[in-house]
Amino acid sequence: MALKQVSSTDEFIKGLWRDNPVFIQVLGMCPALAVSNTAINALAMGAATTFVLVMAGLSVSLLRNFIPREARIVSYICIIATFVTCVDYAIMAISIELHRALGAFIALIVVNCLILGRAEAFASKNKPGRAMLDGLGMGVGFTAALFFIGVVREVLGSGTLFGVDLFADGFQTWTVMVLPSGGFFAMAIWLLLVNWIRQRQAEAEKQAGERAREATS
Amino acid sequence: MNDPGYWSIFLNAALVNNFVLAYFLGICPFFGVSAKLETAVRMSGAVSFVMLVASVCAFGINLVLEAINAPYLRIISYILVISSTVQLVEMLMRKLSPPTFRALGIFLPLITTNCAIFGLALFQTNKGYGFVQAIVYALGAGAGFALALVLMAGVREKLDLADVPEIFRGTAAALVVAGVLSMGFMGFAGLGR
Numbered sequence: 001m002a003l004k005q006v007s008s009t010d011e012f013i014k015g016l017w018r019d020n021p022v023f024i025q026v027l028g029m030c031p032a033l034a035v036s037n038t039a040i041n042a043l044a045m046g047a048a049t050t051f052v053l054v055m056a057g058l059s060v061s062l063l064r065n066f067i068p069r070e071a072r073i074v075s076y077i078c079i080i081a082t083f084v085t086c087v088d089y090a091i092m093a094i095s096i097e098l099h100r101a102l103g104a105f106i107a108l109i110v111v112n113c114l115i116l117g118r119a120e121a122f123a124s125k126n127k128p129g130r131a132m133l134d135g136l137g138m139g140v141g142f143t144a145a146l147f148f149i150g151v152v153r154e155v156l157g158s159g160t161l162f163g164v165d166l167f168a169d170g171f172q173t174w175t176v177m178v179l180p181s182g183g184f185f186a187m188a189i190w191l192l193l194v195n196w197i198r199q200r201q202a203e204a205e206k207q208a209g210e211r212a213r214e215a216t217s
Numbered sequence: 218m219n220d221p222g223y224w225s226i227f228l229n230a231a232l233v234n235n236f237v238l239a240y241f242l243g244i245c246p247f248f249g250v251s252a253k254l255e256t257a258v259r260m261s262g263a264v265s266f267v268m269l270v271a272s273v274c275a276f277g278i279n280l281v282l283e284a285i286n287a288p289y290l291r292i293i294s295y296i297l298v299i300s301s302t303v304q305l306v307e308m309l310m311r312k313l314s315p316p317t318f319r320a321l322g323i324f325l326p327l328i329t330t331n332c333a334i335f336g337l338a339l340f341q342t343n344k345g346y347g348f349v350q351a352i353v354y355a356l357g358a359g360a361g362f363a364l365a366l367v368l369m370a371g372v373r374e375k376l377d378l379a380d381v382p383e384i385f386r387g388t389a390a391a392l393v394v395a396g397v398l399s400m401g402f403m404g405f406a407g408l409g410r
Contacts (some may be wrong), residue, residue, distance in 0.1 A: 034241035056345035104339045111332040184396030195384040
């Protein structure tokens with residue numbers, strides 16, 4: 001944990017970029033690749049995961065003094081599975097089509113390592129408010145990552161965005177992007193972009209540091 | 218079509234709808250342990266074994282849940298029973314066969330909550346497979362996982378020697394390799410159905 005007291009906004013922001021679950025920590029890859037074939041699916045999956053993250057964070061944090069250390073993983077899994085069941089039935093009630101599109105992947109939120117990871121690494125050591133913020137930040141970061149992958153795949157693969165046609169008739173769709181392998185490629189492209197930006201940032205910081213040292217000497 | 222033969226179930230799970238490359242299940246171990254061929258082989262052995270155990274468990278739980286009419290308990294009971302059974306098997310294995318335990322043991326705790334295992338249990342329930350069908354499905358899924366993992370490890374061992382640009386190293390390169398493998402597996406579409 002950080003030495004200095006981190007502000008609440010920082011708790012939220014870190015999930016968006018610095019510790020982005022998908023692009024930086026490479027957690028929760030299965031849903032990120034599997035249901036990102038359209039932007040809508042990606043958003044729905046992200047929202048469902050965010051809900052589970054926030055609620056699991058809250059519950060784990062509230063119960064953190066009651067759960068014995070030895071049985072903590074099992075307890076976390078129980079808590080997470082409960083909320084996932086809620087989400088599963090809620091989505092089925094809201095839109096049966098969406099439920100069919102996401103299929104078993106809603107139930108598979110249970111085994112998303114991101115949620116268990118946050119419960120273990122953060123929520124079990126922090127106050128409920130902070131745990132919820134952390135869950136929300138991670139969830140939004142996760143949703144954003146899914147959405148970006150989904151947009152690339154939908155625009156290139158079917159020539160649409162949110163089901164609206166974008167191109168004139170002449171556009172040849174890249175069918176491969178809708179197929180499973182497209183998920184890998186879209187994710188690789190975004191990962192490259194993120195790596196490139198981070199590398200440039202690191203270099204800029206290093207140069208700034210050197211300049212500061214020269215100025216002082 | 219309602220009652221496909223065993224061979225077609227096996228082929229379907231192993232090649233056409235490969236768990237890793239078509240369903241994206243078990244991606245974490247797929248990238249995590251595919252750096253070396255030897256660990257990849259052991260890992261896939263362990264995963265196939267756990268899949269078999271999980272499949273049998275899931276079949277049993279489903280019978281009970283249907284008898285008491287409580288499908289909403291499915292997610293929670295699957296994950297608890299599967300992970301505790303794997304723990305039990307791990308203990309038994311340590312007692313009865315230390316060499317197997319040494320080969321597979323360290324991986325067992327890692328994969329109890331693997332999405333491939335859990336996904337297998339859910340899919341076989343959704344498809345309404347009988348007992349033997351479920352076992353064949355599990356064997357096929359395990360074989361498919363092993364195939365994908367071993368192929369991937371082979372490619373990545375070679376990739377280590379190649380001169381790859383710095384930002385491309387690691388996960389990004391692995392993702393592209395996986396994408397190409399996945400495209401290859403699409404060639405199997407239409408088999409076994």
